[in-house]
Amino acid sequence: MTEVKKIAVIAGDGIGPEVVNEAIKVMKKTEELFGLRFEFEEGLFGGIAIDEKGTPLPADTLDMCKRADAVLLGAVGGPKWDNNSKELRPETGLLGIRKELGLFSNIRPAVVFDCLMEASTLKPEVLEGTDLIVVRELTGGIYFGEKFRRQGEAGEEAVDTCVYNVTEVERIVRQAFEVAMTRSKRLASVDKANVLETSRLWRETVNRIAPEYPEVELEHVLVDNCAMQLLRRPSSFDVIVTENMFGDILSDEAAMLTGSIGMLSSASLGEGSYGLYEPVHGSAPDIAGKGIANPIATILSVALMYRLTFGYHEAADRIEQAVKQVLDAGHRTGDIAVDPSKAIGTTEMGDLIIAAM
Ligand code: NAI
Ligand code: MG
Numbered sequence: 001m002t003e004v005k006k007i008a009v010i011a012g013d014g015i016g017p018e019v020v021n022e023a024i025k026v027m028k029k030t031e032e033l034f035g036l037r038f039e040f041e042e043g044l045f046g047g048i049a050i051d052e053k054g055t056p057l058p059a060d061t062l063d064m065c066k067r068a069d070a071v072l073l074g075a076v077g078g079p080k081w082d083n084n085s086k087e088l089r090p091e092t093g094l095l096g097i098r099k100e101l102g103l104f105s106n107i108r109p110a111v112v113f114d115c116l117m118e119a120s121t122l123k124p125e126v127l128e129g130t131d132l133i134v135v136r137e138l139t140g141g142i143y144f145g146e147k148f149r150r151q152g153e154a155g156e157e158a159v160d161t162c163v164y165n166v167t168e169v170e171r172i173v174r175q176a177f178e179v180a181m182t183r184s185k186r187l188a189s190v191d192k193a194n195v196l197e198t199s200r201l202w203r204e205t206v207n208r209i210a211p212e213y214p215e216v217e218l219e220h221v222l223v224d225n226c227a228m229q230l231l232r233r234p235s236s237f238d239v240i241v242t243e244n245m246f247g248d249i250l251s252d253e254a255a256m257l258t259g260s261i262g263m264l265s266s267a268s269l270g271e272g273s274y275g276l277y278e279p280v281h282g283s284a285p286d287i288a289g290k291g292i293a294n295p296i297a298t299i300l301s302v303a304l305m306y307r308l309t310f311g312y313h314e315a316a317d318r319i320e321q322a323v324k325q326v327l328d329a330g331h332r333t334g335d336i337a338v339d340p341s342k343a344i345g346t347t348e349m350g351d352l353i354i355a356a357m
Pocket of ligand 2 (some may be wrong): 023252
């Protein structure tokens with residue numbers, strides 16, 4: 001029998017538990033089909049953890065994640081906690097867990113499914129063949145820099161600082177080159193080197209590492225241009241690597257190429273094979289508890305976990321094929337449905353995918 005893998009499950013808030021439930025069903029199906037073995041342990045995280053433990057990232061949840069081989073996360077947040085102080089905000093838990101687990105890169109595939117092109121706002125001829133990955137730096141940059149308010153000459157001022165050191169840039173850039181090597185060997189490094197010093201360090205570092213990967217075709221793209229090119233010629237991108245804030249924005253933009261945020265998986269990786277896997281979307285408070293959320297983003301995150309952390313490629317293929325098959329057969333949750341009256345629910349979608357596996 002295969003070695004037992006420990007999975008830390010932090011379902012979180014809103015639709016988090018609903019979509020995670022379907023993903024776990026899929027994982028259990030792969031145990032049956034491929035002889036894989038998982039041990040699931042659940043922990044509180046996000047808003048629910050604030051309510052029950054007074055902190056978005058309780059110490060026992062963090063320990064559980066550290067003991068695990070991989071983490072499956074739903075989503076956190078909601079209006080209930082929006083006006084809380086910083087320490088009592090679910091998002092603080094997200095930033096914290098990434099930092100504590102040493103997860104320095106976020107990998108987001110954006111794949112356009114042919115049968116879903118109708119759900120996108122872009123023309124099919126623009127979208128055709130789009131299959132890209134955004135590799136985003138996750139623990140540095142302006143989100144983690146010093147922030148403060150001060151009294152300036154013209155009144156109150158707010159300061160956010162953006163800091164990157166060369167080690168942080170090197171490790172993410174190297175990982176992106178590695179990802180590019182497993183795909184069609186094209187890497188676009190995105191920065192704002194015409195204005196930002198951190199971007200100039202970024203670009204110098206990319207250029208220094210590039211000769212180690214002579215097979216990879218490298219281009220430097222300014223972030224504003226990248227935002228445009230993603231809409232104009234998305235299929236020309238393969239792997240995009242960029243810093244934290246640019247990556248946050250560009251990966252959401254790339255998300256929209258695929259028609260729905262309910263389809264997008266993600267991985268956050270550190271050194272080695274350890275990873276945290278989660279859908280790109282948030283807790284969707286507007287549809288939480290209704291049983292209509294699309295579970296595909298979370299299910300595809302499991303496929304990503306199988307590939308990047310466990311090397312279970314056959315099982316990953318099976319999951320991805322089953323998703324495609326169910327979509328090709330015309331089944332849709334509300335977010336991707338052309339005719340919302342025919343939309344199916346979260347559990348139904350999960351069950352259909354499992355049946356197709
Ligand atoms: P969101 O992703 O939760 O929702 C945006 C829109 O997409 C909503 O209309 C929602 O109904 C829809 N949507 C999202 N996922 C869906 C799915 N699986 N199936 C069908 N429709 C789906 O983003 P929003 O509204 O900006 O944020 C809501 C809350 O989630 C906030 O508290 C925010 O801070 C939090 N959030 C958490 C994230 C995380 O846990 N990683 C990421 C983004 C937001
Ligand atoms: Mg975002």
